[in-house]
Amino acid sequence: MEGDKCDPDRPAHPGIFPAGEAGQSERPSPGRSVDFPVSVVLPAGGTGERTGLQTPKQFCSFLGRPLISYTIRAFERVSWIQSIVVVVAKENMDLMTDIIQRFQHRKVRVVPGGLTRHRSICNGVLALGEREKVEEERLPADRPKVVIIHDAVRPFVEEDFLYKIAMAAKEQGAAGAIRPLVSTVIATTSEGYLDHSLERAKYRASEMPQGFTYDVIHQAYQRCAESDFEFGTECLHLALQYCGTNAKLIEGPPTLWKVTYKRDLAAAESIIKETLSQSACVITGGSAEAVTLADALQKAAGALDMELDVLTDLMEDKGRYLLKEWNFIRVSVNRSCLSEVESILMDLEAANRALLHPVVVIWVHLSSSAELSVSGTMPEPAAIMDLASAAKLRNILLYGIQLHQSKDTERWESSVMKVAEITSALIRERSPALVGQLLQA
Amino acid sequence: MEGDKCDPDRPAHPGIFPAGEAGQSERPSPGRSVDFPVSVVLPAGGTGERTGLQTPKQFCSFLGRPLISYTIRAFERVSWIQSIVVVVAKENMDLMTDIIQRFQHRKVRVVPGGLTRHRSICNGVLALGEREKVEEERLPADRPKVVIIHDAVRPFVEEDFLYKIAMAAKEQGAAGAIRPLVSTVIATTSEGYLDHSLERAKYRASEMPQGFTYDVIHQAYQRCAESDFEFGTECLHLALQYCGTNAKLIEGPPTLWKVTYKRDLAAAESIIKETLSQSACVITGGSAEAVTLADALQKAAGALDMELDVLTDLMEDKGRYLLKEWNFIRVSVNRSCLSEVESILMDLEAANRALLHPVVVIWVHLSSSAELSVSGTMPEPAAIMDLASAAKLRNILLYGIQLHQSKDTERWESSVMKVAEITSALIRERSPALVGQLLQA
Numbered sequence: 001m002e003g004d005k006c007d008p009d010r011p012a013h014p015g016i017f018p019a020g021e022a023g024q025s026e027r028p029s030p031g032r033s034v035d036f037p038v039s040v041v042l043p044a045g046g047t048g049e050r051t052g053l054q055t056p057k058q059f060c061s062f063l064g065r066p067l068i069s070y071t072i073r074a075f076e077r078v079s080w081i082q083s084i085v086v087v088v089a090k091e092n093m094d095l096m097t098d099i100i101q102r103f104q105h106r107k108v109r110v111v112p113g114g115l116t117r118h119r120s121i122c123n124g125v126l127a128l129g130e131r132e133k134v135e136e137e138r139l140p141a142d143r144p145k146v147v148i149i150h151d152a153v154r155p156f157v158e159e160d161f162l163y164k165i166a167m168a169a170k171e172q173g174a175a176g177a178i179r180p181l182v183s184t185v186i187a188t189t190s191e192g193y194l195d196h197s198l199e200r201a202k203y204r205a206s207e208m209p210q211g212f213t214y215d216v217i218h219q220a221y222q223r224c225a226e227s228d229f230e231f232g233t234e235c236l237h238l239a240l241q242y243c244g245t246n247a248k249l250i251e252g253p254p255t256l257w258k259v260t261y262k263r264d265l266a267a268a269e270s271i272i273k274e275t276l277s278q279s280a281c282v283i284t285g286g287s288a289e290a291v292t293l294a295d296a297l298q299k300a301a302g303a304l305d306m307e308l309d310v311l312t313d314l315m316e317d318k319g320r321y322l323l324k325e326w327n328f329i330r331v332s333v334n335r336s337c338l339s340e341v342e343s344i345l346m347d348l349e350a351a352n353r354a355l356l357h358p359v360v361v362i363w364v365h366l367s368s369s370a371e372l373s374v375s376g377t378m379p380e381p382a383a384i385m386d387l388a389s390a391a392k393l394r395n396i397l398l399y400g401i402q403l404h405q406s407k408d409t410e411r412w413e414s415s416v417m418k419v420a421e422i423t424s425a426l427i428r429e430r431s432p433a434l435v436g437q438l439l440q441a
Numbered sequence: 442m443e444g445d446k447c448d449p450d451r452p453a454h455p456g457i458f459p460a461g462e463a464g465q466s467e468r469p470s471p472g473r474s475v476d477f478p479v480s481v482v483l484p485a486g487g488t489g490e491r492t493g494l495q496t497p498k499q500f501c502s503f504l505g506r507p508l509i510s511y512t513i514r515a516f517e518r519v520s521w522i523q524s525i526v527v528v529v530a531k532e533n534m535d536l537m538t539d540i541i542q543r544f545q546h547r548k549v550r551v552v553p554g555g556l557t558r559h560r561s562i563c564n565g566v567l568a569l570g571e572r573e574k575v576e577e578e579r580l581p582a583d584r585p586k587v588v589i590i591h592d593a594v595r596p597f598v599e600e601d602f603l604y605k606i607a608m609a610a611k612e613q614g615a616a617g618a619i620r621p622l623v624s625t626v627i628a629t630t631s632e633g634y635l636d637h638s639l640e641r642a643k644y645r646a647s648e649m650p651q652g653f654t655y656d657v658i659h660q661a662y663q664r665c666a667e668s669d670f671e672f673g674t675e676c677l678h679l680a681l682q683y684c685g686t687n688a689k690l691i692e693g694p695p696t697l698w699k700v701t702y703k704r705d706l707a708a709a710e711s712i713i714k715e716t717l718s719q720s721a722c723v724i725t726g727g728s729a730e731a732v733t734l735a736d737a738l739q740k741a742a743g744a745l746d747m748e749l750d751v752l753t754d755l756m757e758d759k760g761r762y763l764l765k766e767w768n769f770i771r772v773s774v775n776r777s778c779l780s781e782v783e784s785i786l787m788d789l790e791a792a793n794r795a796l797l798h799p800v801v802v803i804w805v806h807l808s809s810s811a812e813l814s815v816s817g818t819m820p821e822p823a824a825i826m827d828l829a830s831a832a833k834l835r836n837i838l839l840y841g842i843q844l845h846q847s848k849d850t851e852r853w854e855s856s857v858m859k860v861a862e863i864t865s866a867l868i869r870e871r872s873p874a875l876v877g878q879l880l881q882a
Contacts, residue, residue, distance in 0.1 A: 266711030425874035
């Protein structure tokens with residue numbers, strides 16, 4: 001939708017990628033903690049038939065990374081979650097192991113799934129009982145007090161809500177996320193006619209995550225019938241029927257929705273891009289002209305719902321921005337040399353910043369002379385293209401913007417606004433096809 | 442999602458913008474026709490609270506055009522639909538009238554809504570009974586045999602499905618779209634615990650459109666109680682309860698979904714953009730070098746899931762492409778002059794092509810000499826920027842791409858591939874911030 005009409009400055013999902021998300025060191029989670037062991041079972045055996053795609057949707061890539069990696073990361077960064085069991089179809093075991101290595105996931109074990117959803121979840125629960133060592137961390141995991149079951153295709157689950165589910169599960173034996181119904185639910189006759197409609201207010205959609213004490217979910221699967229394994233889908237129902245446990249129901253945020261149809265892939269991508277695009281930092285190097293431009297850009301970007309921080313140097317404040325930010329703007333004045341932007345690329349690479357998401361770097365070149373032919377002040381298009389091609393292989397998207405100093409205030413302001421607009425578009429779209437271009441403002 | 446992983450060559454919504462969609466002359470609809478009068482009531486009084494936006498979602502803009510205009514257009518192009526009544530809140534009457542004028546909608550009347558959804562729909566139905574003249578067309582509309590009720594926020598409804606609903610409504614008195622449930626539906630206790638879960642297979646989500654004979658829906662509203670007007674939402678229920686009519690239920694395509702949450706806005710925008718981006722036509726002007734490049738581009742674009750048609754002239758084949766296509770690529774060889782692209786802009790404007798959607802025009806400039814300084818062969822960046830700024834005001838997005846002829850086959854192929862990639866990105870993203878840029882391939 002368009003920025004000016006639809007109030008996009010409300011972040012849709014403020015908590016998904018908090019500060020330091022991809023930093024090398026894991027910081028303590030900001031939320032409340034739980035004092036009992038919690039593990040996660042993530043069934044990911046779906047075939048994705050409802051999206052109409054060949055790739056099962058949990059393995060579809062968003063900005064170069066499979067959906068399931070986003071979901072794993074959402075759990076991994078919660079300090080009080082000790083381990084995650086991902087259950088995948090046998091034919092996808094290698095693919096899954098490869099994803100875990102490539103995106104450096106920890107706390108994760110892969111277990112082969114069964115033929116139905118319940119058999120897969122049951123395999124995951126049983127695996128948690130085996131007290132196996134968690135790979136990579138080499139720590140023995142306690143048998144969990146609470147097991148959280150989630151879908152691989154609901155990547156935007158937040159720590160706060162997981163906390164509520166874990167606490168309620170421990171207290172009640174079972175807990176599940178619910179959402180209001182979007183459509184009226186109707187009962188149909190066998191001939192395809194309306195039988196009756198349900199009163200919307202009395203019913204809810206049952207969503208994920210759900211939480212259970214290990215004992216309840218384990219017992220439910222021990223006791224349930226073959227037909228439950230074959231035709232059932234709802235764990236809350238098993239807990240009720242076989243353990244007499246009435247789950248506590250907790251209304252979750254709309255972000256819990258399940259990526260089901262092809263349109264949901266676009267929605268998920270848009271959420272990810274929006275979250276990565278809310279801010280950027282401008283590095284000036286300290287020159288007066290660069291600082292003036294950066295300040296003007298900061299103002300202009302505000303009108304485009306993007307927040308800019310202005311710094312002299314990226315390593316300032318102990319490299320906080322380097323570890324936090326997804327977007328960097330380097331302002332150079334009268335220098336055709338790209339060494340300033342190369343140094344940012346090296347810092348980003350050293351910090352492994354582009355492991356989980358592509359990082360955008362924009363080189364803004366300000367020439368203070370309006371004369372285009374003055375030698376030495378013009379950037380060389382081929383040089384930035386080569387640098388960008390190399391950076392792209394490391395998941396860093398480099399673009400250039402060129403503008404000219406002008407004493408005509410109106411003209412200058414219009415150039416600055418244009419830099420802000422181009423910057424905002426490049427950051428929001430993250431288009432790999434446009435890297436290395438030197439755009440004119 | 443990424444093209445290479447997720448099979449985007451399956452058009453999500455092949456029927457939304459068929460050939461000639463925005464042509465000046467209305468052609469007969471391609472589908473089957475009905476031989477009785479059908480009108481539409483489009484309640485559009487929602488406040489959009491679930492998207493978390495200030496603008497009600499039916500008025501949110503997608504590529505410069507409000508969602509409701511897409512929905513109106515979906516009905517307007519069905520030849521057998523005689524009139525559309527849009528019901529909006531009193532405070533939005535002017536806005537709605539303005540939208541109808543701006544996007545040159547016909548067949549449409551605006552009626553003030555009531556305080557609840559049922560009161561609004563009822564106002565719409567009563568308005569249809571008044572045998573008023575349809576505005577603009579100045580034709581007296583018959584009282585319809587069948588009334589189709591739809592939501593303003595379900596823009597992707599297709600003629601085939603409307604046909605099924607209209608026919609079933611005429612035969613049975615009432616018909617409605619259904620979809621399988623995505624989540625299990627559960628009944629909750631008043632304390633917020635699970636009471637029981639419904640067996641998913643026996644229930645369906647009730648969606649829109651729904652169809653009724655005029656007599657059934659009119660009678661239902663005449664007979665129903667105050668409490669129905671206040672608290673009910675489901676027209677099928679009224680038809681059953683007050684006219685004894687069991688609606689025929691017809692499973693609809695996933696595209697019937699309702700734009701409800703903020704993520705749905707992104708999904709809708711992505712569907713619209715994808716539909717506009719499936720093809721383009723390349724105009725060569727006939728020079729041998731341009732034809733060679735166009736043929737190479739056609740091959741390269743195939744790998745990017747975009748179909749290119751190569752033409753000598755846009756007016757060839759009686760201007761069919763001019764009326765059909767949303768994207769145009771003009772290849773110029775060794776000419777810095779923009780007159781070739783200006784002529785396309787004029788043709789597009791004369792055909793009123795950019796009324797409903799922004800049209801993309803890409804000027805590909807091929808210089809056959811590798812020497813950059815040869816005078817006369819280089820395009821002037823300022824000229825294309827000026828032309829693009831003017832075109833943007835008329836909803837045409839103009840971009841430039843420059844490449845150099847090379848005798849080195851590998852280098853040449855890589856340049857052509859780059860032109861294809863940049864073209865595909867520009868067309869898919871339709872970014873207004875990047876118009877007028879001269880990109881390098």
